[in-house]
Amino acid sequence: MPIALDYNTATSSSKNIPDPPGHLARLSLKEATKKEAAAKPDEKSIALKNRRSDELKMKRAWELATSPAKSLPMQAVMLYFSGSGVQIFSLGMIFMLLTSPLTAIAGILRAFEALRPSPPSDSSSDAPAEPSYLPLAGPMALYAACQGLVLALGLWKCWSMGVLPSGAADWLQFETRLEPPEWSAIRSLSLG
Template sequence: MPASLNYADNDNNTLVKSLPSPPGFSEGSLQKSASASHSAAAASYAKLKQQRAWDLAISPAKSLPMNAFMLYMSGGGVQIFSIGILAMLLLNPIKAVSSMNTSFVPYAPSLKSSDSLILPKIVYILCNILTLALGIWKCRSMGLLPTGTGDWLAFETRGPPPEISLVS
């Protein structure tokens, strides 16, 4: 009767230990291959995290055309709809920049890695500044920013008027 193999416990099985290795197989190459594949997987995971961080960094710039179209469709008058869109456009970049560190936490590199997220964070801030600039431009075009001299008349002081004599 042939001996049966217990695949659950190969360490204690003498039949498995007595089998010769296949041709071209060496124990050292198996250990090197496992460590190489582990380091390659870690490197690809770090590269994927870096790529996702860049995707997050440029996401405000991707929504810029949609925001510009919404501002165009809201019109130039001062109405509740246009003011609501304008408030959203001005407040969302401020909220995004203030919660930037929590947004980038999932993409933080491991302690052993020399990569950092400084450059993606700078790009993220710049893209949010572009969105904020679009909102400020719309405020100016709607006449909500005091840009003319007539907007500052309340703060202007005038000297005494010149005396005019009606008697000659």
Template sequence: MHSEISNPDVLSPKACKKPLSLPPGFVDTASKKKVAPIGPKKQSAAQVDDLKMKKAWEIAVAPAKGIPMNLFMSYMTGNSLQIIPIMMTFSLFWNPVKAIFTETNAAFTNLWTEKNASNIILAKVAFVICQIAAMSVGLYKFYKMGLLPTAESDWLAWKAPMRIVEMCAVVVQ
């Protein structure tokens, strides 16, 4: 037995009388007939236009999907005048403005065809409306922080600033 371990009998596949079975999980591709690879099916022009319109509307409503997260983040940062809430609020305002002026045409350029031009314009309008809605989160946050000039005294030097009178009432019996 020890001699068989140290000097094993190795037979070539041709010398075996019984054919060797394939190991588990191995598929012999040489024995099977070759099948030509199937390429992607050509889509009709109507299907391509439908896919382009679906993609255009995905792009158009994408800014609205981030509004709930932006509202939660602005709620969690509070209304204190510190650098982090001010910079976050500025980005809530500035990123939609930047997207309206730089990304509106660029996002829809590859999707435009002669047949779907009017629908692409509607998707662009929806994109701008969603960006304005996202920008309104930043404007509201600026308002709550007191950084928007909303009173007469903010604009006119001779008007006295508005005083906020806090009242507290305690009922004792």
């Protein structure tokens, strides 16, 4: 006994299925304009929306501030596996570890530009107030500190490879030779 499905039913059963949670039914143009007119935002709801937006911006600012520190373990493992010899791969890694924190700190205002909280609305002046970087001082300081850790990791790798001058023998070319304390004719003949 074969089973056959009839796909050409006249009635649709989808009208009986309820909409999923969060689904907004389409409104006609008249209904939409009526709803917009009825739901004009008051100052309290605007202030609440601005406060929630500022809280979200601060949360994102702290996440941005800690993002360089989150990449430190991966960079340390890559440096470990690159070895302590002077090769093109390890020099490229060191170059990126030394230049990227400096460029990131130089562009710190650009990085946090979108995360500035909106200033409180002042009803006495008509001009909109400029958002300030002052609430972002903590995340910006942490961002600079984390970039400093990345720079320190690069300097440590330079030191471990022997590229960074760290001992007195590294500066011998800049030292002057002292005059010998005594003079002898035999010594002067051997030196020429």
